[in-house]
Amino acid sequence: MQLRSLVRPEQGLISRQVFTDHGVYERELEKIFARCWLYLGHVSQIPNDGDFFTTYMGADSVLVTRAGGTVRAFLNSCTHRGMKVCRTDHGNARDFTCPYHGWNFANDGRLNGVPGLRQAYNNELDVSKFGLRSVANLDTFGGLIFATWDPDAPALLDYLGGMAPYLDRFTDRMEGGIVMIGGVQKWEVPCNWKFIAENFLADSYHVATTHASVVDIGFRKRPQLRGYQIAPGNGHGFCSEQGGIGEGVAQNAYTDFIKRLRESIDDNPANRFIPLGHGTVFPNLSFLDTMKFRLLRLSHPRGPALTESHAMCFVDKALSPELREAVRRNFILSFGPSGMFEVEDGEMWGEVEDGLRGYMTRQMDFNYAMGLNRDRPVAEQFGLDLPGRAGFYWSELAQRDYYVRWRELMEA
Amino acid sequence: MDQTSRHATMAAIQAFQAHEILLLQSRRYVDWLKLFTSDLHYWMPVASVNETGEAAAPDELAHFDDTLETLTMRVRRAMSRFAWTEHPPSRIRYFVMPLWFDQQADNVEVDSNLMVYQTRLQREENLFVGTRKDVLRRVDKDFRIAARKVTLDRSVVAAKNITVFF
Numbered sequence: 415m416q417l418r419s420l421v422r423p424e425q426g427l428i429s430r431q432v433f434t435d436h437g438v439y440e441r442e443l444e445k446i447f448a449r450c451w452l453y454l455g456h457v458s459q460i461p462n463d464g465d466f467f468t469t470y471m472g473a474d475s476v477l478v479t480r481a482g483g484t485v486r487a488f489l490n491s492c493t494h495r496g497m498k499v500c501r502t503d504h505g506n507a508r509d510f511t512c513p514y515h516g517w518n519f520a521n522d523g524r525l526n527g528v529p530g531l532r533q534a535y536n537n538e539l540d541v542s543k544f545g546l547r548s549v550a551n552l553d554t555f556g557g558l559i560f561a562t563w564d565p566d567a568p569a570l571l572d573y574l575g576g577m578a579p580y581l582d583r584f585t586d587r588m589e590g591g592i593v594m595i596g597g598v599q600k601w602e603v604p605c606n607w608k609f610i611a612e613n614f615l616a617d618s619y620h621v622a623t624t625h626a627s628v629v630d631i632g633f634r635k636r637p638q639l640r641g642y643q644i645a646p647g648n649g650h651g652f653c654s655e656q657g658g659i660g661e662g663v664a665q666n667a668y669t670d671f672i673k674r675l676r677e678s679i680d681d682n683p684a685n686r687f688i689p690l691g692h693g694t695v696f697p698n699l700s701f702l703d704t705m706k707f708r709l710l711r712l713s714h715p716r717g718p719a720l721t722e723s724h725a726m727c728f729v730d731k732a733l734s735p736e737l738r739e740a741v742r743r744n745f746i747l748s749f750g751p752s753g754m755f756e757v758e759d760g761e762m763w764g765e766v767e768d769g770l771r772g773y774m775t776r777q778m779d780f781n782y783a784m785g786l787n788r789d790r791p792v793a794e795q796f797g798l799d800l801p802g803r804a805g806f807y808w809s810e811l812a813q814r815d816y817y818v819r820w821r822e823l824m825e826a
Numbered sequence: 827m828d829q830t831s832r833h834a835t836m837a838a839i840q841a842f843q844a845h846e847i848l849l850l851q852s853r854r855y856v857d858w859l860k861l862f863t864s865d866l867h868y869w870m871p872v873a874s875v876n877e878t879g880e881a882a883a884p885d886e887l888a889h890f891d892d893t894l895e896t897l898t899m900r901v902r903r904a905m906s907r908f909a910w911t912e913h914p915p916s917r918i919r920y921f922v923m924p925l926w927f928d929q930q931a932d933n934v935e936v937d938s939n940l941m942v943y944q945t946r947l948q949r950e951e952n953l954f955v956g957t958r959k960d961v962l963r964r965v966d967k968d969f970r971i972a973a974r975k976v977t978l979d980r981s982v983v984a985a986k987n988i989t990v991f992f
């Protein structure tokens with residue numbers, strides 16, 4: 415498949431086939447998900463020795479553990495016959511015994527025990543070579559755990575690149591950073607994973623139409639056109655209404671808190687972007703940071719037309735219990751599978767993908783021409799010493815960047 | 827409570843549940859809201875796969891964690907002419923099976939099995955199966971729902987959105 419002729423973000427055109435084709439999907443698993451830094455979870459999910467949780471890296475089940483103070487991540491696959499050695503979402507364990515043939519792995523990945531090692535393997539199996547398959551590299555950013563399968567991947571901070579000074583305002587704007595509220599919302603959306611990643615990345619345009627019902631009932635103010643979109647490079651990006659997304663008609667305590675916070679903290683030039691708005695860290699970690707709540711989102715690929723969405727709610731560790739509770743409730747009411755906003759996103763994504771079953775539909779392009787060649791450096795637009803290019807709030811600038819990055823990795 | 831009055835209470839619970847189902851199936855949500863007390867707690871904690879089988883705790887994440895005020899907001903949104911999720915409307919079928927009740931001073935706590943089938947557009951189908959614990963309060967010889975906890979059995983919700991009420 416000639417990706418260069420199908421993916422032409424420079425002209426604002428991308429073939430619909432990259433959202434349906436099985437060959438493209440398989441190539442994404444190899445070229446994107448087995449190479450990029452991927453978000454696994456937050457350190458506050460595993461505060462104690464022996465804590466663990468399971469998640470995905472691409473379509474691979476992954477086990478994340480804390481052992482002896484070190485966070486590690488492994489393929490959740492027995493090195494003998496591939497059975498999942500861990501079958502719960504979270505818990506605490508010093509070791510994991512494969513239920514198939516009984517191979518036992520320590521939570522640091524070492525192969526501890528093999529039934530019949532002496533009698534059946536004649537002590538000739540080198541157990542040191544058959545520990546759980548570890549990620550090539552693991553690092554954290556503001557408590558966010560990332561890992562990559564690529565031993566030649568750049569350092570995490572280089573991978574985040576221009577996104578880092580902005581993402582830092584998501585994770586570290588108060589003393590102590592952020593903590594995750596317990597529990598993960600998980601649900602299946604019958605669409606390509608990129609629909610969700612690119613929507614969070616830069617689709618400010620859909621809000622007024624898709625989410626008209628929440629405006630209709632006064633839960634959200636009518637979207638204003640004043641705002642910005644920022645493409646800091648490497649396929650990452652975010653955007654926001656001026657002053658922050660999601661102020662309601664009825665004020666709430668957290669909204670006032672954010673306004674005071676923005677004025678009171680140190681002179682970091684990126685403070686003016688608090689709350690960040692919505693965005694995506696390439697390829698599939700999205701966030702939403704509004705005047706009402708803060709979340710992280712993972713779009714795990716489960717085939718070209720199925721995504722497993724995971725949504726997690728975050729608060730500043732130093733936040734008062736009352737505000738923490740307000741954020742939790744605001745989030746549940748607004749986003750996730752039952753959120754008053756997000757129910758409509760699911761409706762759009764599922765129906766778009768359903769329409770792509772047709773042959774003729776797939777011969778067409780999606781249009782990404784909004785704001786083409788209308789961006790300028792952040793430094794120029796805002797007079798701040800910050801990286802990236804800035805566009806209008808309604809723009810497809812960051813999405814074009816995303817698919818340039820996507821094509822570059824897919825062709826490598 | 828003797829056996830006869832237990833039967834009578836169970837019959838009253840079933841009649842109340844049937845009435846609620848008729849309201850929900852015909853999407854008469856404004857009338858449905860009248861079945862709740864003003865101090866309502868309407869809650870669906872997220873389920874996860876763990877050794878205890880417990881769903882998320884009250885201070886953790888949920889799919890619904892509503893007061894009567896926020897549940898009313900959800901209903902108003904669902905009835906907005908811009909709520910694409912219900913234009914055209916879903917066809918929804920409720921199967922509620924009361925299993926046990928516990929009579930307290932003013933309240934009856936009812937444990938039920940719950941199955942909600944939703945079909946939308948040409949062939950979309952969603953099945954929500956779980957348990958429901960209701961606290962029913964006697965008000966003017968009738969029941970009102972003071973608390974509802976729904977726990978779905980599937981930890982990864984098999985639907986692109988949850989637009990039905992439980």
